[in-house]
Amino acid sequence: MATVRVVVGGAVFDRGRLLAARRSAPPELAGRWELPGGKLEPGETPQEALVRELREELGIEAEPLERIAGEWPLKPGYVLQVWTARVLSGEARPLEDHDELRWLAPGRVDEVDWLDQDRPAVAAAARLLEKLPR
């Protein structure tokens, strides 16, 4: 049986906003917006992978909070799982894989062109964002 690899994405919240990251590669995904994250490495839990990826890609320390229910197919052999996370320290910068970041306020989450495969998780994250105390 072929194994399916997990890509973990972070619905990163800070000060009542959701972080969107614009991919700079590969060409078929470049220019579209995603939840930052990446592939699990052997032996890692999704939460560990998310903490590592957010550190590498954005230069922030983050704490995973809860999983958004569901799993979404990506390219063949990969699925996307999403955790909410909060920023513990650092200011997010597009260090790797992205060329722009945007913090989206509740009600403005649709203002970027999300990757199609991210849209259900983003919709769920947007509903959580609406409920956060402000």
Ligand SMILES: Nc1nc2c([nH]c(=O)n2[C@H]2C[C@H](O)[C@@H](COP(=O)(O)OP(=O)(O)OP(=O)(O)O)O2)c(=O)[nH]1
């Ligand atoms: N990180 C992330 N990747 C996504 C999302 N949606 C989506 O289709 N993808 C795709 C893009 C890539 O083909 C794959 C994740 O690869 P990546 O390049 O971000 O992961 P990585 O940092 O572990 O990459 P690598 O250089 O080690 O291969 O999943 C998403 O919301 N977040």
